[in-house]
Amino acid sequence: MTNANLSSEAGYSHAAGIFLNAEFMNDLRLQMIKFARVQVRDEQLAEDAVQEAMLSAYQNIERFSRQAALKTWVFSILKNKLIDLLRKEKRHTAASQLEDGPNINGEELIEKLFNEHGHWQKNERPQKWDNPDHGVENAHFWRVFDACLNALPEKYSRFFMMREFLEMDTAEICHNEEVSVSNLNVTLYRARLRLRECLEDSWYQKEKSS
Amino acid sequence: MMSCHQATQLLSEKLDRPLNTKEKVALGVHTTICPPCRRFSQQMEELRSISKRYTQDPDAT
Numbered sequence: 001m002t003n004a005n006l007s008s009e010a011g012y013s014h015a016a017g018i019f020l021n022a023e024f025m026n027d028l029r030l031q032m033i034k035f036a037r038v039q040v041r042d043e044q045l046a047e048d049a050v051q052e053a054m055l056s057a058y059q060n061i062e063r064f065s066r067q068a069a070l071k072t073w074v075f076s077i078l079k080n081k082l083i084d085l086l087r088k089e090k091r092h093t094a095a096s097q098l099e100d101g102p103n104i105n106g107e108e109l110i111e112k113l114f115n116e117h118g119h120w121q122k123n124e125r126p127q128k129w130d131n132p133d134h135g136v137e138n139a140h141f142w143r144v145f146d147a148c149l150n151a152l153p154e155k156y157s158r159f160f161m162m163r164e165f166l167e168m169d170t171a172e173i174c175h176n177e178e179v180s181v182s183n184l185n186v187t188l189y190r191a192r193l194r195l196r197e198c199l200e201d202s203w204y205q206k207e208k209s210s
Numbered sequence: 211m212m213s214c215h216q217a218t219q220l221l222s223e224k225l226d227r228p229l230n231t232k233e234k235v236a237l238g239v240h241t242t243i244c245p246p247c248r249r250f251s252q253q254m255e256e257l258r259s260i261s262k263r264y265t266q267d268p269d270a271t
């Protein structure tokens with residue numbers, strides 16, 4: 001690798017400290033692989049994307065003085081690589097072929113949430129979101145969020161992640177996944193309905209219900 | 211008058227495309243008089259900002 005861009009020896013050794021922290025680097029790698037795998041189902045392609053993102057971080061080592069900065073940067077590289085992969089790959093598992101999966105989805109979900117006039121059922125109305133103040137750490141919230149995301153049918157979480165994590169626009173997702181705009185809109189709507197409810201029940205309202 | 215089902219669907223679509231004037235007015239009227247949908251609207255914004263933090267927060271993923 002070139003070291004022509006190294007601004008100072010001190011900056012370098014500080015950044016190198018992050019890269020030499022084996023535990024942090026390994027955690028970061030596992031997080032990236034997990035993130036890549038849910039979106040690109042080919043394991044090898046996902047691993048390759050992670051490696052390339054890691055490598056380009058290493059080539060820009062002098063930029064990072066904090067772990068958080070490295071993480072943000074390496075994930076934005078990874079996101080771009082995943083988008084490229086999704087674009088290139090004419091998917092053998094196009095989302096249009098994915099099942100909605102078990103659990104309450106589609107029309108059933110709408111009937112559970114709204115009455116015959118389309119108004120909220122009394123016990124399904126959104127509640128105020130207060131962060132629980134029993135001193136839980138941030139990491140706990142993300143575990144709940146992950147669990148809610150994993151509980152979604154595959155097609156829902158896939159579209160949701162493309163839109164919200166990879167920040168692809170709707171035209172691009174429709175083109176890539178061969179679905180109509182209205183199909184995408186309805187799927188994103190249902191994914192958000194379920195995520196909203198799951199977060200409310202499992203995080204924001206947890207104290208009141210248990 | 212728009213139903214809550216229709217309002218929430220538009221509140222979701224608002225995150226994916228610009229709403230037209232007619233939709234904005236109808237939605238505005240509905241959320242003014244419907245507290246649950248007003249709350250839903252804030253929570254959709256919150257869901258988006260949570261998603262943005264997902265790949266930035268050192269504790270996440």
Ligand SMILES: [Zn+2]
Pocket residue numbers: 120213214215217240244246247
């Ligand atoms: Zn309403």
